[in-house]
Amino acid sequence: MSRLPQVVAVSASAVSFTAVCAACADRDSAEGYSGSTFAGRLDPDLDGGTFLCRRGHPIRVERVAGSASAEVAA
Numbered sequence: 001m002s003r004l005p006q007v008v009a010v011s012a013s014a015v016s017f018t019a020v021c022a023a024c025a026d027r028d029s030a031e032g033y034s035g036s037t038f039a040g041r042l043d044p045d046l047d048g049g050t051f052l053c054r055r056g057h058p059i060r061v062e063r064v065a066g067s068a069s070a071e072v073a074a
């Protein structure tokens with residue numbers, strides 16, 4: 001099992017997110033369930049974090065830059 005953790009990108013202004021765990025999606029498709037989504041929260045001062053889906057698969061969440069920030073006025 002050398003699978004790398006899944007990486008999910010969230011927008012620069014996002015505080016909460018919903019993602020699909022790829023590992024669970026694989027498992028769910030085999031078992032016929034559809035419970036591969038999970039929700040998480042990434043505080044605004046954090047650039048990223050590692051979360052676990054409900055089955056414990058690690059998922060790396062990265063905040064993507066690009067959106068206008070109030071602190072970076074042109």
Ligand SMILES: [Zn+2]
Nearest residue numbers: 021024053057
């Ligand atoms: Zn999972």
